[in-house]
Amino acid sequence: MSGYFIAVGTIGGIYALLALGLNLQYGYTGLINFGVVALYAIGAYTSALLSMHGMPFAAAMASGALLAAACAWPLGVICLRLRDDYLAIVTLAFAEIVRTVIISEDWLTAGPRGLPGIPRPFASMAPDDAGVAYLCLVAAAVACAMAVTAGLVRSPFGRLIRAIRDDEDAVRSIGKSPARSKLVVFMIGAGMTGFAGALYAHYLTYISPDQFVPLLTFYVWIAVIMGGAGRIGGALAGAALLTVFLEGSRFLRDALPFIPEVQMASLRLAMIGLALILFTIYRPEGLLGRPAR
Amino acid sequence: MDGVALLNLAVTGLVQGLLIGLAALAVSLCFAIARFPNAATGDFMTLGAYAGVAVQGWTGSLLTGAAAGVAVVAAVSLASYGLVFRHFRGRSLVAPLIASIGLAFLLRSVLTFLVGFDQQSFRVPVARALVFGGVRIRPMDLWLMAFSVATLAVVLAVLFLTPVGRRMRAVADNPELARASGIRSRPVMITLWTLIGVCSAVGGVMLGLRTVVVPEMGWNILLPAFAAAVLGGVGNPAGAVLAGIGLGLAEALSTPLVGFTYQSSIAFVVLILTLVLRPQGLLGRAEAVR
Amino acid sequence: MSLIRLTRRAALTAGGAVLVATLPGRGARAADSPYRVAALNPVTGAGSTYGGGMQKSILFALEEVKKAGGVDGRPIEVYAEDTQTSPDAAVLAVRKLIDANKVQAILGTWSSSVSLAVQPITNAAGCLLFHVSSAPALSAPAQNPKHLGFRFQAGSPQIGAAYAEIAAKQGAKNVAVMAFNNDVQIASTTVFKAAWDKTGNKLAGSVVYEPNRTSYSAELQRVLGTKPDLIVVSGYVPDTTIILREAFEAGNTAPIIIPGWAWSPAVQKAVGPEALEGLIVFDSVPDSEGAAFKTYDAGYRAAMGVAGVNNVYASMAYDMGIVLALAMQKAGAAADNAAISAAVLEIAGPAGQKVTSFAEGKMALKASQKINYEGASGPLDFDANGDAISVFGVNKFHNGTLERLYLLK
Numbered sequence: 001m002s003g004y005f006i007a008v009g010t011i012g013g014i015y016a017l018l019a020l021g022l023n024l025q026y027g028y029t030g031l032i033n034f035g036v037v038a039l040y041a042i043g044a045y046t047s048a049l050l051s052m053h054g055m056p057f058a059a060a061m062a063s064g065a066l067l068a069a070a071c072a073w074p075l076g077v078i079c080l081r082l083r084d085d086y087l088a089i090v091t092l093a094f095a096e097i098v099r100t101v102i103i104s105e106d107w108l109t110a111g112p113r114g115l116p117g118i119p120r121p122f123a124s125m126a127p128d129d130a131g132v133a134y135l136c137l138v139a140a141a142v143a144c145a146m147a148v149t150a151g152l153v154r155s156p157f158g159r160l161i162r163a164i165r166d167d168e169d170a171v172r173s174i175g176k177s178p179a180r181s182k183l184v185v186f187m188i189g190a191g192m193t194g195f196a197g198a199l200y201a202h203y204l205t206y207i208s209p210d211q212f213v214p215l216l217t218f219y220v221w222i223a224v225i226m227g228g229a230g231r232i233g234g235a236l237a238g239a240a241l242l243t244v245f246l247e248g249s250r251f252l253r254d255a256l257p258f259i260p261e262v263q264m265a266s267l268r269l270a271m272i273g274l275a276l277i278l279f280t281i282y283r284p285e286g287l288l289g290r291p292a293r
Numbered sequence: 294m295d296g297v298a299l300l301n302l303a304v305t306g307l308v309q310g311l312l313i314g315l316a317a318l319a320v321s322l323c324f325a326i327a328r329f330p331n332a333a334t335g336d337f338m339t340l341g342a343y344a345g346v347a348v349q350g351w352t353g354s355l356l357t358g359a360a361a362g363v364a365v366v367a368a369v370s371l372a373s374y375g376l377v378f379r380h381f382r383g384r385s386l387v388a389p390l391i392a393s394i395g396l397a398f399l400l401r402s403v404l405t406f407l408v409g410f411d412q413q414s415f416r417v418p419v420a421r422a423l424v425f426g427g428v429r430i431r432p433m434d435l436w437l438m439a440f441s442v443a444t445l446a447v448v449l450a451v452l453f454l455t456p457v458g459r460r461m462r463a464v465a466d467n468p469e470l471a472r473a474s475g476i477r478s479r480p481v482m483i484t485l486w487t488l489i490g491v492c493s494a495v496g497g498v499m500l501g502l503r504t505v506v507v508p509e510m511g512w513n514i515l516l517p518a519f520a521a522a523v524l525g526g527v528g529n530p531a532g533a534v535l536a537g538i539g540l541g542l543a544e545a546l547s548t549p550l551v552g553f554t555y556q557s558s559i560a561f562v563v564l565i566l567t568l569v570l571r572p573q574g575l576l577g578r579a580e581a582v583r
Numbered sequence: 584m585s586l587i588r589l590t591r592r593a594a595l596t597a598g599g600a601v602l603v604a605t606l607p608g609r610g611a612r613a614a615d616s617p618y619r620v621a622a623l624n625p626v627t628g629a630g631s632t633y634g635g636g637m638q639k640s641i642l643f644a645l646e647e648v649k650k651a652g653g654v655d656g657r658p659i660e661v662y663a664e665d666t667q668t669s670p671d672a673a674v675l676a677v678r679k680l681i682d683a684n685k686v687q688a689i690l691g692t693w694s695s696s697v698s699l700a701v702q703p704i705t706n707a708a709g710c711l712l713f714h715v716s717s718a719p720a721l722s723a724p725a726q727n728p729k730h731l732g733f734r735f736q737a738g739s740p741q742i743g744a745a746y747a748e749i750a751a752k753q754g755a756k757n758v759a760v761m762a763f764n765n766d767v768q769i770a771s772t773t774v775f776k777a778a779w780d781k782t783g784n785k786l787a788g789s790v791v792y793e794p795n796r797t798s799y800s801a802e803l804q805r806v807l808g809t810k811p812d813l814i815v816v817s818g819y820v821p822d823t824t825i826i827l828r829e830a831f832e833a834g835n836t837a838p839i840i841i842p843g844w845a846w847s848p849a850v851q852k853a854v855g856p857e858a859l860e861g862l863i864v865f866d867s868v869p870d871s872e873g874a875a876f877k878t879y880d881a882g883y884r885a886a887m888g889v890a891g892v893n894n895v896y897a898s899m900a901y902d903m904g905i906v907l908a909l910a911m912q913k914a915g916a917a918a919d920n921a922a923i924s925a926a927v928l929e930i931a932g933p934a935g936q937k938v939t940s941f942a943e944g945k946m947a948l949k950a951s952q953k954i955n956y957e958g959a960s961g962p963l964d965f966d967a968n969g970d971a972i973s974v975f976g977v978n979k980f981h982n983g984t985l986e987r988l989y990l991l992k
Contacts, residue, residue, distance in 0.1 A: 002682070003678055003681070003682030004675070004678045004679040004682045004683050007674065007675050007678040007679075008675060008678075011671060011674075011675060026387075030385075030387075032387055032390070078565060078568050078569055079568065082568065082572050083527075084385070084386060084387065085329065085330050085386055085387075085390060086523065086568060086572075088330070088390065089330065089519045089520070089523060089564070090564065090565060090568065092516060092519070093516060093519075093520065093560075093561035093564055093565065094561070094565075096516060096557070096558070096561060097558050097561050097562070100554060100555060100557065100558050103554065103764060104552075104554045104555060111764075111766075111769075112764060112765040112766045112769065113718065113720070113766045113769075113770075114695075114696060114699065114718075114766070116699050116720050116726060117725065117726070127707050127708075204670060204671075204674060204700050205700075205703050206670070206696070206699045206700045206703070208670075208695075208696045208699070208766075210696060210765075211669070211670055211671070211696060218394060218398075221391065221394075225391065246672070247672075247675060250664070250665060250672075250676070263405075263406050264626070264627050264665075265405070265627030265628055265631060265667070266402040266403070266405040266406035267402070267406065268402075268627070269398050269399075269401065269402035269405075270398070270399055270402035270403060270406065272395070272398055273394075273395040273396065273397070273398030273399030273400075273401075273402060274395065274399055275395070276391055276392060276394060276395025276398070277377055277392045277395040277396060277399065280381075280388045280389075280391050280392040280395070281377065281380045281381075281388075281392065284384075284388060298804065298808065301800075301804055302800075302801055302804065305798060305800040305801055305804075308798075309797060309798060312797065410631060410632060411632065411847075411849060412820055412821050412824065412847075412849045412853070413849070414824070414849065414852060414853035416852075418855065419828050419831055419832065419854060419855045419857065419858045420832065421831065421832060421834055422832045422833060422834060424834070429832075429833055429834065431832045433832075500797060503797060503798065504797045504798065504821075504825050505821050505824050505825060505853060507821055509795065510797075513795045513797075514797065545800075545801055548801045548802075548805075553790060553791065553792055553793060553801065553802055554764060554791065554793055556801070557793065557796075
């Protein structure tokens with residue numbers, strides 16, 4: 001039984017890391033990143049391919065994070081001096097391009113076949129212990145991300161980026177360049193996302209392009225919005241809620257036996273859609289956020 | 294690659310481009326006047342197609358089906374303004390953008406809850422294409438082109454030739470000034486969302502006639518539509534249409550060079566290049582961009 | 584003997600989900616050690632067209648086993664979960680099934696990425712995995728070292744070879760191929776191209792196309808430009824519909840071959856009889872006159888309200904239940920999964936007395952006879968890698984209906 005909860009906790013922790021990354025970008029800095037799944041995929045594939053060619057885990061996972069951050073750089077340079085929604089559209093487009101590249105360049109990524117047999121850390125331990133160890137690894141990554149976020153936010157840099165989120169023109173008028181700060185934040189958040197992807201790849205030991213669907217980006221968004229953008233606790237709460245929702249709907253089928261299974265998928269998506277609408281209208285600060293007034 | 298083959302690709306691209314253009318017009322109208330990118334546009338189109346198929350199934354008439362599709366989506370579009378988007382006036386565009394994504398999911402899931410995931414299709418005769426010196430044009434495509442152009446013309450006519458259209462463009466250019474000079478936003482918004490609904494519905498029905506009706510159909514054309522709206526210039530619906538046609542042509546004509554898998558990336562590469570070189574788009578104004 | 588479907592109550596607390604599971608087997612006699620089976624299917628998600636029916640088919644197959652007296656000394660307990668056609672959700676489902684419910688066999692995963700993600704876990708836990716996924720990697724020795732995985736549908740090598748044989752029988756000399764861009768279609772068409780090369784005939788155009796496109800005119804233009812006398816289109820219902828329609832509109836007269844999973848009444852409705860004339864459809868449910876199929880069909884109609892022939896994967900799922908039960912019967916009450924796995928190969932044939940139901944098979948096994956189960960989805964003989972060897976039926980669309988031409992063995 002505990003094996004199941006450990007698995008849920010591991011996946012939930014990966015979602016928490018994703019939410020922390022997006023929270024840094026959107027919650028603190030106001031960047032609308034719709035390319036979360038692309039950075040996730042880059043981290044996953046990079047780490048998987050490097051470790052399958054013999055690189056040790058730590059280096060491979062770090063490389064995944066670094067490459068994701070590096071890919072965020074050109075996107076940021078192009079968009080961050082422009083309107084907010086341009087970043088949204090471009091990151092959405094970028095996500096599509098990344099997925100297309102993964103599918104087409106099968107000399108590198110094995111294309112639609114996917115990569116089975118990704119090495120897993122702690123493989124020498126007994127399976128149950130390995131599960132606990134992996135959970136600890138994920139928890140450590142989440143703790144690191146929280147520390148980085150907290151450190152950034154409390155620093156003068158953090159005050160600057162929150163000022164950018166609230167009023168960019170004012171920041172520009174005192175001579176600071178918002179675009180550079182936004183770029184730094186965008187890249188750090190991307191690094192977190194890429195690391196989450198690496199953790200995912202090594203946990204599942206198999207990745208394929210159709211696991212990296214745009215819906216994943218919106219799952220992370222809903223975690224951040226529901227939990228409360230701009231608060232570390234909000235990101236964690238949102239990720240926990242999301243995990244409970246996604247796994248809980250498994251048990252919901254027993255509670256609502258009159259709904260045929262095929263319609264459960266529609267119901268799940270409907271509830272996510274409704275939650276997005278209601279939260280943005282009535283509680284934009286999320287569950288844990290402070291109301292703006 | 295000889296001239297006839299290129300012309301055939303161009304015909305394919307033109308029809309595709311008109312479909313993207315219709316969707317881009319709907320996106321651009323919202324962009325310009327309500328000031329946010331509406332991610333529910335794709336699912337408005339899907340809804341229009343499903344409604345059209347259903348009504349054609351009941352009445353046997355394609356025209357009635359299409360009209361029903363337009364009516365249903367116009368109603369849903371107005372309802373989404375009244376229930377959802379109206380709340381965001383004065384707030385940053387992130388909120389209505391996220392809400393529109395939620396609306397997209399909600400619409401899609403209601404549809405699949407009621408109808409399921411199986412493919413539907415309009416009942417249309419399948420016929421050999423007309424051949425003009427090696428260039429093939431399907432009769433259906435001629436109809437689609439005619440109707441798309443007609444719809445675009447009607448919408449643009451409303452926008453440029455009617456009083457309410459003038460008021461809409463005033464709101465698009467400068468909302469504060471528009472409000473200050475007494476333009477009431479309610480009639481403008483009602484017209485806007487009705488037009489968005491009509492465009493999306495017609496686009497959805499056209500798309501359904503050309504291909505098959507599946508729950509993801511509108512969402513799949515959303516990204517090229519966004520790209521066209523940005524490409525054509527924020528605040529320039531006519532530009533969005535032209536950009537849509539251009540993107541359709543570019544996609545089709547690029548296949549000999551980049552292959553069939555990467556053809557869908559062309560729209561995005563063009564988008565990114567545009568933002569690097571000319572962020573206001575081909576026909577837009579610079580101030581709308583920063 | 585008992586076949587219990589357990590209900591689960593879940594209470595959600597602030598910190599997470601607290602699951603209260605009623606553990607099985609409290610009332611069972613010590614001598615009867617229960618065998619726990621899970622039906623793990625894509626009830627929701629992309630595979631939901633098939634998953635619901637697959638799950639029901641496994642359940643009524645095991646119900647049939649129970650009604651026939653069950654497996655001697657081994658009461659079967661059944662659990663059911665949803666993969667959501669997502670590897671993440673499937674991994675969590677499998678963890679729950681293995682850790683909380685202690686299942687020993689998992690039946691009915693459909694999507695290749697689900698099966699590939701789940702297989703390392705089932706292998707580590709020593710569980711059997713019966714699936715209908717097509718990824719060739721699933722039966723490779725590296726991925727299936729203990730032979731616990733069984734593929735209940737033809738693998739890509741067999742499908743590719745079938746395309747080649749049908750093309751040869753049609754007398755084609757210049758064949759074009761259009762393949763949907765995913766693992767299984769690429770694998771099958773690659774095998775086809777290699778086999779076709781060996782016949783010395785020409786390969787005309789070859790195109791890989793993307794899903795979710797609104798038109799395949801550009802792809803068809805490339806293919807038709809090479810003037811093929813036969814076209815293989817290896818994809819799924821929505822894209823095949825568009826391709827068939829546009830091929831006709833483009834003036835194509837060459838016959839087209841499509842696999843059975845790309846065919847449905849929706850395709851017929853969308854494309855129309857004139858354009859479909861001469862279409863060749865091959866599928867792996869050849870023997871709809873067989874007794875096992877009839878039993879399956881009756882059960883499917885009762886459970887789902889439509890004919891069983893509409894869901895080929897459900898017929899395979901039904902066979903999974905029967906095959907597992909027969910293998911358990913053969914291996915004996917104390918057998919472990921290794922022995923049951925070996926027994927699967929024995930009872931599935933091809934040698935032995937032909938049986939078409941659990942009751943028939945059990946009787947023959949108790950009389951110490953060798954049996955060969957012929958299932959609802961096909962003769963169900965497995966090769967050494969655990970892949971089912973299918974018999975294909977080749978059909979042609981003529982004057983508005985699909986007629987059987989011949990069987991490919």
